[in-house]
Amino acid sequence: MTVKGGEVVVRLGLREGLAARRRQIRVPVSALREVHVERSWWRVLRGRAGSGTWSPGRCSGVRNRPDGKDFIAVKAQSTVLCLELAEGAPFRRVAVSVPDAARAERAVREVMPQDPGPEHGTGPGPRDASPRPALRHEGGTADDHGRQPGVPSRTGSDAGRPPLDAERVERANADRVRRDHVVPGTPGARS
Incomplete structure (x- = not known):
């Protein structure tokens, strides 16, 4: 370049x-x-x-x-x-x-x-006042997504959610039909 x-x-x-x-x-x-x-x-x-x-x-x-x-x-x-x-x-x-x-x-x-135009309000300089945290491979503590330790994931880890209510779980599972999963060819399996 x-x-x-x-x-x-x-x-x-x-x-x-x-x-x-x-x-x-x-x-x-x-x-x-x-x-x-x-x-x-x-x-x-x-x-x-x-x-x-x-x-x-x-x-x-x-x-x-x-x-x-x-x-x-x-x-x-x-x-x-x-x-x-x-x-x-x-x-x-x-x-x-x-x-x-x-x-x-x-x-x-x-x-x-020096004049960035109407799209930006500041001239050339640092990207922003608070740069992203250093990742682990860069010697920092943030994970690959830039999250610091203890910050919950937004993609399904259920961090930060209250524990499940046992009564609601029991009601939700009341109508479910439970069947044993048996692999054919193993002892006790029906042919």
Whole structure:
């Protein structure tokens, strides 16, 4: 990734280029709204997979979202540079694995416009005041979903729910027909 004149140019390797059906992406500096580094490569995958290659650990191509498209060229175990773009740009986000993401982020920040436009209320700078917690593989305590220890899951662990009422459970199961499950061919099974 390089910054040339008024554009950020992302050059893809042969393998990524073939999968994405293009060798480079050019982003006008005027379209940049935000730049940040993501340490977990899989977090940049949003929307539905479009054209490209989407194998575990190596993703290149376009992902479709209701509000636009994202261009992705990432590899597992790599740090990803994310360029958030303004409406009207060909992509809403360009996310690419780069060898030195911090240096690339600094280079892009230097050329970003100071006035982000009506879409955002603040200029370029930190993504937000409270960055996400560090994940376990990054030396932190949050799980893969960014939850701190003791925070209940929202997907069915029943954490935080009161215990079941024994009387209600008994009434619910009163009409159920119970049958023994017997595997044919075992002792005691009927033929």
